[in-house]
Amino acid sequence: MEYIVIPTKDKSETTFFLNLLKKMHKESSTLSSEQMEDLAFMSAIKEGAASGKGSLSKVKAHLSKVASGK
Numbered sequence: 001m002e003y004i005v006i007p008t009k010d011k012s013e014t015t016f017f018l019n020l021l022k023k024m025h026k027e028s029s030t031l032s033s034e035q036m037e038d039l040a041f042m043s044a045i046k047e048g049a050a051s052g053k054g055s056l057s058k059v060k061a062h063l064s065k066v067a068s069g070k
Contacts, residue, residue, distance in 0.1 A: 005036075
C-alpha cells in the first residue's frame, strides 16, 4: 500500500481534498501535525537502525541528554 500526504492550511482545504478523494473512490484519512511528526520520527529511527549507522539505544541516550539539558 502506498500513501500520499497532502498538507493543508485550513479546515476548508482539508474538506475539499477529502471530498475529492471520496469522489475518486479512494480511501483517505487525516493526521494531526503531532501524528505526522511521530510517524516521521519512527521512520527515521527504523531507517537508521537498518542502515547499521545508528541504534535505538544511542538515539534514546542522546535524547535523554538533550531533554535533561546536558
